Amino acid sequence: MSELFSQYNYVVVIILMMTGLYTVFASRNLIKKLAGLSVFQTSVFLLYITIGKVSGGQPPILIEDKGYGADKDGHALLDGPIQLAAGDGSYILPGPGTDVLYSNPLPHVLILTAIVVGVATLSIGLALTVRIREVYHTIEEDEIQNMDFVYNLEGTAD
Amino acid sequence: MPSMFSALEYVPDWLLTHGPAFLMALPLIMAAITSILPNKRVAWASTFIVTAILTLTAFALALYNAEVGTTIYKMGGWAPPHGISLVVDALNAPVLVLIALMSFITIIYALPATVAEIKPNKRAPFYAAFLLCVAGLLGMVITGDAFNVFVFLEVSSISTYVLVAMGAARDRRALSAAYNYLILGSIGATFFVIGIGFLYMETGTLNMADMARILADLDGGSRVAKVAFGFIIIGLGLKLAMFPLHTWLPGAYAYAPTPVTVFLASTATKAALYLLLRFTFFVFDPSYAYVADELLYILVGMGVIGMVFASLQAIFQTDARRMLAFSSVAQVGYMLLGIGIATTASVAAGYLHLINHAVIKGGLFLALGAMWYRFGITRTEDFKGLGKTMPLTMGAFTVLGLSLIGVPFTAGFVSKINLAGAAADAGWWWAVGVIMLTSILALVYIGRVLLLAYFQSPPVVNGEVVVRNEAPLMMLIPMWILALTSIFIGVESDAVVGAATRAAELLLGAG
Numbered sequence: 255m256s257e258l259f260s261q262y263n264y265v266v267v268i269i270l271m272m273t274g275l276y277t278v279f280a281s282r283n284l285i286k287k288l289a290g291l292s293v294f295q296t297s298v299f300l301l302y303i304t305i306g307k308v309s310g311g312q313p314p315i316l317i318e319d320k321g322y323g324a325d326k327d328g329h330a331l332l333d334g335p336i337q338l339a340a341g342d343g344s345y346i347l348p349g350p351g352t353d354v355l356y357s358n359p360l361p362h363v364l365i366l367t368a369i370v371v372g373v374a375t376l377s378i379g380l381a382l383t384v385r386i387r388e389v390y391h392t393i394e395e396d397e398i399q400n401m402d403f404v405y406n407l408e409g410t411a412d
Numbered sequence: 413m414p415s416m417f418s419a420l421e422y423v424p425d426w427l428l429t430h431g432p433a434f435l436m437a438l439p440l441i442m443a444a445i446t447s448i449l450p451n452k453r454v455a456w457a458s459t460f461i462v463t464a465i466l467t468l469t470a471f472a473l474a475l476y477n478a479e480v481g482t483t484i485y486k487m488g489g490w491a492p493p494h495g496i497s498l499v500v501d502a503l504n505a506p507v508l509v510l511i512a513l514m515s516f517i518t519i520i521y522a523l524p525a526t527v528a529e530i531k532p533n534k535r536a537p538f539y540a541a542f543l544l545c546v547a548g549l550l551g552m553v554i555t556g557d558a559f560n561v562f563v564f565l566e567v568s569s570i571s572t573y574v575l576v577a578m579g580a581a582r583d584r585r586a587l588s589a590a591y592n593y594l595i596l597g598s599i600g601a602t603f604f605v606i607g608i609g610f611l612y613m614e615t616g617t618l619n620m621a622d623m624a625r626i627l628a629d630l631d632g633g634s635r636v637a638k639v640a641f642g643f644i645i646i647g648l649g650l651k652l653a654m655f656p657l658h659t660w661l662p663g664a665y666a667y668a669p670t671p672v673t674v675f676l677a678s679t680a681t682k683a684a685l686y687l688l689l690r691f692t693f694f695v696f697d698p699s700y701a702y703v704a705d706e707l708l709y710i711l712v713g714m715g716v717i718g719m720v721f722a723s724l725q726a727i728f729q730t731d732a733r734r735m736l737a738f739s740s741v742a743q744v745g746y747m748l749l750g751i752g753i754a755t756t757a758s759v760a761a762g763y764l765h766l767i768n769h770a771v772i773k774g775g776l777f778l779a780l781g782a783m784w785y786r787f788g789i790t791r792t793e794d795f796k797g798l799g800k801t802m803p804l805t806m807g808a809f810t811v812l813g814l815s816l817i818g819v820p821f822t823a824g825f826v827s828k829i830n831l832a833g834a835a836a837d838a839g840w841w842w843a844v845g846v847i848m849l850t851s852i853l854a855l856v857y858i859g860r861v862l863l864l865a866y867f868q869s870p871p872v873v874n875g876e877v878v879v880r881n882e883a884p885l886m887m888l889i890p891m892w893i894l895a896l897t898s899i900f901i902g903v904e905s906d907a908v909v910g911a912a913t914r915a916a917e918l919l920l921g922a923g
Contacts, residue, residue: 278595287595295602302609361612364559368605371566375598378573382591385577389584398588405585 263304270297284386284393288379295372299365306361314359420479423472431473432485432498432554435508436564438462438469439547447540455536456523459543463516466546470512474505484556492556493619499556502914503694506763507553507686510770514678515546517890521778522671524886528785529582529669538578538669544571545675549683558695559618561687562605565651569597572680576668589663596660600650607643610636611695624695632700644691645706652684654711654748655718658741665737666790670781673733677740678774682766685747689763693919698754707752715748716846723853727860732792735857736776739816742850743769749843750831758834760909760916765827767908768901772815772824775894779809782883782891795861797870797878805883806865808895813858815898818851823901826909 258265270293277290383393390398420428427434442462449455477483482501486492500508519542530538548568552561573594579586612618614636615626627633646657653661661681665673696703722741729735743765750762782805783789783798798806815822818829828847835843870878882888901908 275599278599284591291595291598294599298602298606298609301606305609305613360618361609367559367563371563371570371601374570375566375594378570379591379594379598382573382577382587382594385580386587386591389580389587402585402588 263300267297267301267304270294270300282395284383284395285380287395288376288383291379292372292376295368295375299368299372302361302365302368306358308355308357311355311357314356420472420475423476427469427472428476430485431469431476432483432500433487435466435469435473435512435554436498436547436551438465439543439550443540443543443547446543447537449536452532452535453523455539456519456526459522459539460516460519462543463512463519463546466512466550467509467516470505470508470550473500474509477501477505493617493622496560497556497619497621498554499621500554502911502918503689504553504686506767506911506915507682508550510682510767511546511549511553511679514675514770514774515542517774517778517893518542518671518675521674521781521887521890524884525669525671525781525785529671530578531581534578534581538575541571541574541578542672542675544568545575549679553683553686556620557618558608558611558620558623559605562601562608565604565687566601568680568683569601569651572664572672572676573597575672576664576676579668579672582669583667585663586667589660589667593660593664596650596657600647600657602647603643603650604647607640607645607647610640610643614640620690620695624697627696627700632697632702637696638702641691641696641702641706645688645710648684648688648691649710649714652681652688653741653744655714655722655741655745658718658722658744661741662734662737665740665777666731666733670777670784674774674777674781677736677777678770681740681744682770685744685751685766689751689759689915689919692751693759698920704754707754710752711748712752712843715745715752716843717745718742719745719749719846719850720853723850723857726857727853729857730792731790732780732795732861733777733790735792735861736773736780739854739857740769740773742854743773743816745850746828746831746847749847750834753835753838753840753843754920755834755838756913756916756920757837758831759920760912761827761830761834763915764830764909764912767912768815768823768827768898771894771897771901772812775808775812775891775898776816778887778891778894779805779812782887785887786881786883787878792861792864794871795864796868797865799866801870801878801880802882803880804888805891808888808891809865810862811895812898813862815902817854817858821899821902823898823905823908826902826905830909 274290274292274294274297278287278294281287281290386398387393390401392398439462442458446455446458449458477500482499484492485498487496487498490496526535526538545568548564548566548571551564552568555561555564573590576593577587577590608618611623614630614633615623617623617626627637630637650657665677668676692698692703692707698704698707719742722738722745726735726738726742729738747762747765747769750758750765780790783802786802787794789795811822815824818824828851832844832847835841835847872878
């Protein structure tokens with residue numbers, strides 16, 4: 255049980271994922287399905303960001319070593335991070351031999367891309383729903399299926 | 413083939429060096445430009461030129477690959493595994509050629525077809541979305557980076573949803589078909605990206621070759637790798653229309669504009685199948701117990717069930733495009749069966765069927781599109797007398813239909829005989845029986861249409877017998893290119909079989 259609480263991020267991910275997926279399958283309203291899809295995709299963002307967190311890690315920004323000492327785990331304690339990408343000060347890079355611990359920035363970068371993809375999918379889905387509403391005058395899937403079924407029986411002549 | 417290699421002398425050096433990046437960058441940039449071009453023919457001409465250049469580039473890269481072997485292009489000069497690499501090897505070079513060539517053939521056909529099916533103010537956006545789709549497919553096939561695959565998968569999928577929805581000008585059901593495809597396609601892509609996330613947790617890298625190395629060091633990895641594999645297979649299964657996950661496909665194929673159906677049927681599911689091969693045999697390895705189980709129980713099981721059930725469903729369709737769509741699901745089953753048997757010969761046969769089926773089904777949908785263009789028909793009962801009213805179109809349809817069934821001297825025969833032979837060599841005699849059975853089912857659903865076309869007289873409309881009204885030349889040329897390609901592969905199969913065998917040997921080792 256305590257394991258569940260110590261890894262509550264994953265618990266939240268699973269709850270969101272299942273809620274989203276269930277909403278997609280269970281609801282018959284086109285907008286609600288899209289909302290479920292969004293929740294489902296959002297759970298993946300959280301999963302990736304959770305992967306990126308390194309226990310005790312600093313934000314992955316190049317910082318000047320001003321010698322503020324170390325925390326109880328022995329990691330360098332850095333106060334007031336300053337970005338020094340172009341600076342010539344003595345800054346610390348993470349890696350073997352240094353005692354600075356950075357969180358992994360890569361999953362954040364990946365998720366930025368995935369968020370863009372999610373927004374694009376959602377907007378296409380909503381645009382399609384608007385067009386469906388214009389043509390079918392409903393956004394309930396059951397009614398659309400009934401109309402298509404009748405249409406199929408009558409033939410394809412437009 | 414020494415005479416073919418000399419063609420490389422005419423290819424500029426920069427194209428061979430930077431070809432992989434050029435292949436994705438050109439359609440991406442031109443998609444943005446095409447979308448603001450004036451409608452009418454300018455947008456078409458631009459797309460035509462782009463796809464022609466892509467086809468030549470893909471051919472040059474494939475020839476270059478056959479000469480020098482696997483090439484790795486470092487995107488932006490960043491070395492793998494940290495940078496993104498683009499890889500051209502024996503496995504993806506034929507798929508690249510296939511996608512570029514089919515986009516070119518589709519665009520020739522699209523000039524008359526879009527005039528009939530797409531509103532004038534939507535034509536430039538149509539071509540832009542088409543180019544985006546091509547860029548996405550080429551990108552997901554050529555990239556060596558697992559997350560990149562997801563990004564390009566979504567680029568191609570999102571543009572495909574738009575393209576399918578454009579069929580609404582012809583048939584309003586395109587909208588609900590596009591919506592269903594969007595929901596299922598997004599779920600599939602999200603499953604895939606969850607799998608990639610777990611794989612990244614396990615290996616700490618996104619480069620596929622690096623993942624493969626680390627997984628081999630870990631002896632297949634822990635439960636995280638197994639979960640990752642499960643998610644990836646389900647995600648790709650949705651994209652490639654593996655049997656119980658195929659429900660988006662018939663609607664999307666039947667109601668999309670005809671050029672889109674042609675392009676989708678011949679490339680979209682094929683690119684996903686390529687990814688299945690890449691992940692099952694290259695990133696993971698059949699020597700891990702969980703991968704072997706997946707091959708045996710999921711791919712073979714679902715493949716065989718799909719072959720039988722989708723063929724049966726195809727027989728009972730009243731709409732010819734839905735019939736061919738269900739037939740596509742059945743043909744995917746053949747490829748899955750070949751992959752699932754997992755010997756070098758069977759994977760080669762599955763890969764061969766991937767290429768052949770793209771040619772066959774693309775051509776069949778072209779013929780159906782031409783029939784709709786002239787007579788506005790999609791139902792099978794309206795095929796009456798088409799042998800007299802559209803002899804050339806029906807001729808191409810017949811050749812490709814026979815190829816789909818697997819009549820000797822056609823492409824379908826070559827891949828089916830290879831697949832049956834590989835299954836027999838592996839001792840899977842029941843699989844040979846299923847291949848024969850589903851070929852007979854294909855004979856039923858194709859034969860039913862051919863009988864109507866050739867042995868019934870043309871219908872009487874408004875008191876007059878329908879007279880001969882052949883499809884325009886711009887439709888006949890691509891159709892017959894594919895029909896003759898299918899016969900050529902059937903008679904002179906060495907080049908294609910060789911390419912498929914090289915691909916399978918890359919994955920499984922010779923023998």
